[in-house]
Amino acid sequence: MMSHGAESDSDDGMDDFMDKFKDQRYKNGFTDNWEEEFNKIPMFMKTAPEEIDPKKYPELACIQSIIHDEDRSPEELAQSLKDEGNAFFKEKNYKHAVIAYTAGLMKKCGDQELEVILLTNRAAAHFYLGNMRSSLNDAVAAKKVKPDHLKALIRGAQCCIELRNFSESMKWCDEGLKVHPTDNKLQELRATADKHKRAAERDARRNKVKEKKLLGEKEALLAAIKSRGIKLLQPRSAAKGSDSEDEEDRCSAAVEQLSLDGLSSREVTGAQVSLDEQGSLHWPVLFLYPEHQQSDFISAFCENNCFSDHLSVMFGEELPPWDSDRKYLPQNLQLYFEYEEKETLYQVDLETSLLKTLQHKRYLVKAGTPSFIVLVKGSSFREQFLSGKKVHGL
Structure with a gap:
């Protein structure tokens, strides 16, 4: 202004x-x-002519000659x-x-x-x-x-x-x-x-307090994850091992380098693992239904809850519209997580807690969001999907 x-x-x-x-x-x-x-008067010209003709623009030609x-x-x-x-x-x-x-x-x-x-x-x-x-x-x-x-x-x-x-x-x-x-x-x-x-100094003090608080929360969150033995899949740049490195060694490296680089789900889903006042972790969890190319997202799955607690609500009285055959009933569902390096699936007991599953030696939390595959027991799609894969129980 x-x-x-x-x-x-x-x-x-x-x-x-x-x-x-x-x-x-x-x-x-x-x-x-x-x-x-x-418009021929230099002071009031809206635009200067490309070529200055002394006969047509005498004043402008005069000014130019004086200047130069x-x-x-x-x-x-x-x-x-x-x-x-x-x-x-x-x-x-x-x-x-x-x-x-x-x-x-x-x-x-x-x-x-x-x-x-x-x-x-x-x-x-x-x-x-x-x-x-x-x-x-x-x-x-x-x-x-x-x-x-x-x-x-x-x-x-x-x-x-x-x-x-x-x-x-x-x-x-x-x-x-x-x-x-x-x-x-x-x-x-x-x-x-x-x-x-003064305002900038005040804002700087507030930001410093805020950053200190966030740092404390981050450290507490990482400590809680590490104490449980949960492994985060770090970005390739963070895991400094070679391409031929054994997966178990890479998992170990992931724990050693535990950082929020492996908890990047906030950018994708808008949610991130959090620690409540009672010391329990709440994870964003993704359920995948490959038969119908559908998914469900739970923004805060308490680690102490069992999978059946959520699935019984999600597939209770009202089944999803994409389930035209009405077969995704709670008692028909089977849950798996994928161990991609070995093309292996591990079946999860629906009465098992999320925490126990995440603590499995083969489980890696990717992008800060645990994900699980949901199939219907006895369905032809299940047989086809599991064909050629190794399946283990927990």
């Missing part, structure tokens, strides 16, 4: 020029084609480029203003006052373009040339606020107030920077 009008952001008496301009009258009136004629007249001194050329930049700035064409001010600075005219104006004006153009770092660099350069330059000090403080470097903004304000002790803008910026600094 602009704190000053565009005219007040450019230096060197443009306001006086505009006041004088108001008292002058055009000697030649416009015709009925006034819009076309108006190499016979003129570097100071005169820099002054002309500054004026061109100011014209662009007033039109809010900040990109072209930056180009003009930059060209003026490249003339290295040696006039420190003019160089400071070019730098502060370019800083203003960069500021409104959102180039805060470039704007700050110009303010710094201007302050080096003229340490007490008010606009440079104000712009530096503004940029630091936008860059959320509130302490640095206060330093700029303090430097400025030493030489401009009554300047309202510097006082206002310092108060704003101080307010933001």
Whole structure:
């Protein structure tokens, strides 16, 4: 948000020029084609022509010749480029203003006052373009040339606020107030920077407390999992074993490197294993029904509960709509988990607790979500699905 009008952001008496301009009258009136004629005046052109015809655009051709007249001194050329930049700035064409001010600075005219104006004006153009770092660099350069330059000090403080470097903004304000002790803008910026600094420090303290709490919860969760001997399948990058490493060794490595890298289910399912106040773990659990390519998800399966506790509810009075044959009755269901490395299935007793199953030496929790396959006892699909696989009981 602009704190000053565009005219007040450019230096060197443009306001006086505009006041004088108001008292002058055009000697030649416009015709009925006034819009076309108006567009030929350089200051009011909406777009610059690709080719400048001196007969069609005499004023613009004159300005161009003045700007690029190499016979003129570097100071005169820099002054002309500054004026061109100011014209662009007033039109809010900040990109072209930056180009003009930059060209003026490249003339290295040696006039420190003019160089400071070019730098502060370019800083203003960069500021409104959102180039805060470039704007700050110009303010710094201007302050080096003229340490007490008010606009440079104000712009530096503004940029630091936008860059959320509130302490640095206060330093700029303090430097400025030493030489401009009554300047309202510097006082206002310092108060704003101080307010933001205090808020940022407060937020940082809160975040630190929050992070410490989360770290404690994470450590307690990992300790609870490790104490139970539950193995998490870590991402390949975390398990530093070779591809030929024995699976049992990899499981052991997974426990040794136990971390929340193996509990990434929150990103996929929106749930993650948690530890309640009584010290019990609650896992997100996935049930897969390959016969119908369906699944069920339980977001918080208490480790002390048996599988039958959930399946009897899921397949109780009302069977799922995809079970057209009405065969997924609790008494018909069989539960398995897969040991993928050996293409082996382990059948799970429905009266077994989740904890006991997860503690099995062949069970690996993948992506933080234990998963189980549900089949119908005696069905043709079950026979086909188990064909070629080794099946063990727990």
